Amino acid sequence: MSSQSSFQQAKADISTHNRVSKVWLIPLVALCIGIWMVADNYYNRGPLISIEFQNAEGLEAGKTRVKTLNVDIGVVQSVVLNAQRNGVIVTARLNPQARDLLNNNSLFWVVKPRIGSGGISGLGTLMSGSYIEFVPGEGAESPDEFVGLEQEPITPIGVPGIRVSLEGNKGKSVSVGDPVTYRGFEVGRVEQSDFDVKKRIVHYQIFIRAPYSNLVTDNTYFWNSSGVSFEASAQGIKVNLGSVESLISGGVTFDVPDDLPLGEPIENATIFNLYPDKDSVYEQRKYQFKEFVVLFKDSVRGLSPGAPIEYRGIRIGTVTDISLSLISNSDVESSERRIPVVIRIEPARVGMNNDLAAVSAIAQQMDTWVAQGLKATLKTGSLLTGSLFVDLDFYPVDQDSVIGLVSNKAVIPSVSGSLAQIEQKVFAILDKFEQMPIDVTIDNINQMLSSANVTMGELKKTVAGLNTLLTDKQTQAIPQQINTTLSQLTKMMKSYDAKSPLYGELDQTMNQLQLFLREVRPLIKELNNKPNALIFETQADADPQPKGLNNED
Amino acid sequence: MSTKIACQHCDYLMSFPVLNPGQCALCSRCGHKISRLKVNAINNLMSYSLTGVILLILSLLFPFMSFTLSGNMMEITLWQAATELYSGPYKLLALGVFAFIVLFPAVILGFILLFLVSLNLFGHTFYNSTLLRLIFTLLPWSMAEVFFVAVLVSLIKLVTIAQIGIGLSFGAYLLFCLCYVKVLTLVDKHQFWYWMDLAKKS
Amino acid sequence: MTQYSSDSAAEQGLASCQSCGKLSTVSNKFCRRCRAPLHLRKPYNIQKTLALLITALMFYIPANLYPIMATEQLGMIESANIVEGVIALWEMGSQPIAMVVFIASVIVPVTKFIILFWLCYSVRFNTHIDAAERAVLYRITEFIGRWSMVDVFVVAILVALIQLGSLLNVRPGIAALTFAISVVLTMIAAMTFDPRLLWDKLESSDQQVTNKLNITKDN
Numbered sequence: 001m002s003s004q005s006s007f008q009q010a011k012a013d014i015s016t017h018n019r020v021s022k023v024w025l026i027p028l029v030a031l032c033i034g035i036w037m038v039a040d041n042y043y044n045r046g047p048l049i050s051i052e053f054q055n056a057e058g059l060e061a062g063k064t065r066v067k068t069l070n071v072d073i074g075v076v077q078s079v080v081l082n083a084q085r086n087g088v089i090v091t092a093r094l095n096p097q098a099r100d101l102l103n104n105n106s107l108f109w110v111v112k113p114r115i116g117s118g119g120i121s122g123l124g125t126l127m128s129g130s131y132i133e134f135v136p137g138e139g140a141e142s143p144d145e146f147v148g149l150e151q152e153p154i155t156p157i158g159v160p161g162i163r164v165s166l167e168g169n170k171g172k173s174v175s176v177g178d179p180v181t182y183r184g185f186e187v188g189r190v191e192q193s194d195f196d197v198k199k200r201i202v203h204y205q206i207f208i209r210a211p212y213s214n215l216v217t218d219n220t221y222f223w224n225s226s227g228v229s230f231e232a233s234a235q236g237i238k239v240n241l242g243s244v245e246s247l248i249s250g251g252v253t254f255d256v257p258d259d260l261p262l263g264e265p266i267e268n269a270t271i272f273n274l275y276p277d278k279d280s281v282y283e284q285r286k287y288q289f290k291e292f293v294v295l296f297k298d299s300v301r302g303l304s305p306g307a308p309i310e311y312r313g314i315r316i317g318t319v320t321d322i323s324l325s326l327i328s329n330s331d332v333e334s335s336e337r338r339i340p341v342v343i344r345i346e347p348a349r350v351g352m353n354n355d356l357a358a359v360s361a362i363a364q365q366m367d368t369w370v371a372q373g374l375k376a377t378l379k380t381g382s383l384l385t386g387s388l389f390v391d392l393d394f395y396p397v398d399q400d401s402v403i404g405l406v407s408n409k410a411v412i413p414s415v416s417g418s419l420a421q422i423e424q425k426v427f428a429i430l431d432k433f434e435q436m437p438i439d440v441t442i443d444n445i446n447q448m449l450s451s452a453n454v455t456m457g458e459l460k461k462t463v464a465g466l467n468t469l470l471t472d473k474q475t476q477a478i479p480q481q482i483n484t485t486l487s488q489l490t491k492m493m494k495s496y497d498a499k500s501p502l503y504g505e506l507d508q509t510m511n512q513l514q515l516f517l518r519e520v521r522p523l524i525k526e527l528n529n530k531p532n533a534l535i536f537e538t539q540a541d542a543d544p545q546p547k548g549l550n551n552e553d
Numbered sequence: 554m555s556t557k558i559a560c561q562h563c564d565y566l567m568s569f570p571v572l573n574p575g576q577c578a579l580c581s582r583c584g585h586k587i588s589r590l591k592v593n594a595i596n597n598l599m600s601y602s603l604t605g606v607i608l609l610i611l612s613l614l615f616p617f618m619s620f621t622l623s624g625n626m627m628e629i630t631l632w633q634a635a636t637e638l639y640s641g642p643y644k645l646l647a648l649g650v651f652a653f654i655v656l657f658p659a660v661i662l663g664f665i666l667l668f669l670v671s672l673n674l675f676g677h678t679f680y681n682s683t684l685l686r687l688i689f690t691l692l693p694w695s696m697a698e699v700f701f702v703a704v705l706v707s708l709i710k711l712v713t714i715a716q717i718g719i720g721l722s723f724g725a726y727l728l729f730c731l732c733y734v735k736v737l738t739l740v741d742k743h744q745f746w747y748w749m750d751l752a753k754k755s
Numbered sequence: 756m757t758q759y760s761s762d763s764a765a766e767q768g769l770a771s772c773q774s775c776g777k778l779s780t781v782s783n784k785f786c787r788r789c790r791a792p793l794h795l796r797k798p799y800n801i802q803k804t805l806a807l808l809i810t811a812l813m814f815y816i817p818a819n820l821y822p823i824m825a826t827e828q829l830g831m832i833e834s835a836n837i838v839e840g841v842i843a844l845w846e847m848g849s850q851p852i853a854m855v856v857f858i859a860s861v862i863v864p865v866t867k868f869i870i871l872f873w874l875c876y877s878v879r880f881n882t883h884i885d886a887a888e889r890a891v892l893y894r895i896t897e898f899i900g901r902w903s904m905v906d907v908f909v910v911a912i913l914v915a916l917i918q919l920g921s922l923l924n925v926r927p928g929i930a931a932l933t934f935a936i937s938v939v940l941t942m943i944a945a946m947t948f949d950p951r952l953l954w955d956k957l958e959s960s961d962q963q964v965t966n967k968l969n970i971t972k973d974n
Contacts, residue, residue, distance in 0.1 A: 021596045021600075023593065023596050023597050023600040023601075024596070024600050026600050026732075027600050027603035027607060030604040033611075034607050034610070034611045037611060037721060041614070062633075065626065072626060129625075129919070556778075557764075558771070558776065559764030559765075559769060559770075559771035559778050560771075561771060561773075562890060562950045562951065563763070563886070563950065563954040564760075564763040564764050564765055564771065564951040564954060564955075565762055565763060565764075566764040582887075582954065583886070583887060583890045583950075583954065584890075585890070618916055620916045620919075622923060625922060627916055627917065627918055629915045629916050634911060634912050635911065635915075636915075637911070637914055637918075638911055638914055638927055641914070641926060642927075643929075643932045645932065646907070646911075646931055646935055649935055649939070650911045650935075653908075682789045682790065685789070686774050686775070686789055689774070690774075693897075694942075699902055699904050700904075700908045702855070702905055703906075703907075703908030703912060704908075704912060706905060706909050707909050707913055707916070709849055709851075710844065710852060710913075711913075711916070713849070742776060746776060746777065746788065749788075750788065
């Protein structure tokens with residue numbers, strides 16, 4: 001009974017308190033703050049973007065950050081497969097401040113540890129885990145769906161410079177990230193390389209940084225700068241080592257050939273040819289030319305398109321074609337079953353201007369030269385392969401010394417190759433032997449022997465003097481001095497010990513050299529197999545020139 | 554009128570009067586606090602419970618703490634603090650932690666609110682006794698305040714080795730803990746059942 | 756001689772509901788207010804308490820031997836058990852925190868074990884120790900039980916927060932789980948223990964109190 005009433009009382013109490021109690025302000029305030037916080041958070045949250053990647057390696061929802069210049073600007077929210085199931089779609093929530101940075105040229109890629117030709121990158125992510133790098137870029141639109149790059153772009157976006165396309169089909173391939181050098185100084189990087197299956201050429205895109213981009217002109221030639229250049233010549237063997245990086249990976253280098261004017265700077269995306277090495281730049285670059293035909297009686301085995309045309313050892317042109325089809329059936333008789341070889345005479349190779357005027361001058365001169373006895377002959381050129389080249393020189397004028405015409409091309413007459421020349425040379429040597437004044441020579445020898453006697457006497461005196469010198473105290477001190485020098489040398493060598501960085505580099509270089517030498521081995525083997533080529537060449541080269549000179553006179 | 558009651562701790566038989574607000578009843582044999590009625594208890598209970606629920610929801614929405622070490626940042630929500638263990642081998646532990654620091658406090662506050670509101674609006678309802686039994690069963694298992702001490706311990710532990718940031722949720726959870734402790738001081742088993750009895754009789 | 760002290764409700768066949776505290780005659784079997792089963796004393800409570808305590812102790816031993824948390828820093832995994840963690844904290848110079856962790860993880864559980872075992876022993880063998888004193892001990896046990904969880908929560912927070920890949924990350928150890936189980940079991944053990952047993956053996960002559968409730972002004 002009374003408990004009943006007390007409850008009613010309590011209830012009444014509650015209701016009166018309800019109207020006035022200030023305690024209800026607390027949840028009200030909490031609610032208001034809560035709603036404000038949620039609303040504020042909702043309206044001020046950053047953009048939600050999706051990025052497509054090929055795979056989600058190293059990406060974790062809720063953990064992987066999105067960074068630009070190493071500043072956190074967002075976090076990955078989810079990683080899901082795309083509709084085609086050949087990639088992943090990464091959804092990331094960026095900070096509100098990042099909204100202005102997003103545009104259609106923004107780039108995203110995953111930074112993870114990579115070991116590439118460009119060096120080791122992303123080492124920091126070994127410890128912290130991968131993150132998505134974001135480069136704002138500049139663009140008008142601001143989409144929220146992006147396609148991520150699989151690799152860090154070689155050139156950071158926004159770096160001024162030019163992009164040049166190269167096409168090449170020879171030489172070892174250049175890989176993405178390889179350096180582009182100008183006279184040994186790195187000025188850019190190879191950004192892209194892909195193989196065009198249809199054309200069977202390799203396309204490269206290279207980037208050259210701003211101040212250096214002016215170095216690229218319309219007369220610039222690009223070639224593959226392999227790490228090591230190996231050159232065997234009469235002076236011995238010369239090995240050029242490039243920078244360590246290009247040693248490992250090669251690269252591209254460029255320059256304007258010495259005989260060309262600097263030229264005008266070029267536009268973006270100009271296409272250049274990529275030559276396999278520096279020499280082929282000089283050999284293969286575009287010269288203005290005049291085509292001639294030479295009809296050879298000899299076998300042209302060993303002669304290939306690209307072989308040089310030389311005038312007394314100076315290159316003046318290139319063999320372009322060897323083809324029987326050049327002569328029509330009607331010509332067959334007249335050409336006496338000779339093999340037609342198309343050659344180009346390139347006047348710019350001998351210092352003339354690289355223009356059509358020089359070419360036409362050559363074309364006009366040719367008639368005269370042929371009339372004076374200019375003939376073409378086949379000679380063995382290469383030390384190693386026995387390949388042939390075409391040599392032009394003046395020979396005694398005969399009935400062949402007229403210019404012919406095959407397939408609308410002037411024909412330079414030819415003479416038989418080396419065999420006939422050897423015959424000539426043998427005769428010449430025999431002539432010389434005949435003319436040798438043997439009597440006089442014997443007299444001379446006698447005189448020489450008598451003077452040798454005198455010399456011997458003087459030699460005795462010298463030896464005696466030497467003896468006194470050797471017993472001298474100062475001379476005896478010399479070994480000791482050598483000893484100190486040696487110990488100093490040992491001390492110096494210690495700094496090259498296995499732990500020093502210098503040694504490491506040296507070691508690496510040596511390894512590289514070893515690898516290279518292994519590659520060279522077949523070449524040396526061939527050299528061993530065909531030493532006669534070497535001998536033959538030198539002999540063949542030695543004599544004809546004076547003969548030609550005589551003829552000219 | 555007073556009823557007979559026995560002390561829960563020593564089974565001492567006593568007569569028990571209706572308490573006035575501001576009064577506290579202690580067992581005269583063992584000193585056990587049998588009941589305590591605070592001034593304006595029901596109002597305060599409801600408002601603090603409601604505040605607590607709101608704050609707990611808020612604290613689940615925002616980052617709780619962040620941890621920065623040499624440029625690497627890790628940010629967690631309260632939800633993650635409780636459930637991150639679940640991805641490891643000790644799923645039971647994760648469930649326990651989640652229940653102790655989020656689920657049970659939320660359920661207790663929610664039930665208190667539900668009980669008091671339905672008592673005021675509808676008088677006695679069939680689920681009231683179930684609600685009360687659940688509330689008082691869960692009460693010892695709700696460890697919000699213990700968790701907060703643990704947060705402080707970890708903060709001090711980490712502050713020396715890395716930069717620790719506290720998020721919005723941290724503040725929200727701190728306020729929630731204060732509300733929750735306030736509610737704990739107001740909750741009284743005897744009074745709750747007594748209120749239910751009154752509603753039943755009316 | 757009855758089983759219960761003369762002033763107890765049980766002496767008069769009245770049982771106080773464990774769930775809602777309502778006093779009913781024990782013959783009702785179930786509380787009329789909350790439908791919870793009625794008992795004069797919690798059945799088999801000493802046995803249950805002891806069983807739970809022993810289980811808790813079995814979990815508490817590995818909790819102290821095995822690592823509670825493993826820190827992997829730059830690929831080096833360092834794991835520490837509770838005591839090692841406390842020592843490390845102490846040596847790092849954060850003595851207050853070391854004290855908090857030490858109290859929560861070592862002193863509290865050990866105290867709880869000792870008190871509960873002692874209470875069970877005292878009830879079983881009827882030692883003449885002041886009931887009020889033991890009641891205070893019991894209340895301490897009930898109050899401090901949950902604070903042992905601090906260490907487990909610290910582990911949970913650190914595991915969630917410190918995930919920086921191989922730079923630094925924290926993984927929970929098996930001890931975190933066994934320690935949590937041990938704490939939960941001791942809490943259940945403390946709840947299972949019926950403190951009314953402490954007073955049952957009181958002689959009525961020992962009592963110097965009246966059957967009057969102390970009503971005090973609540974502050």
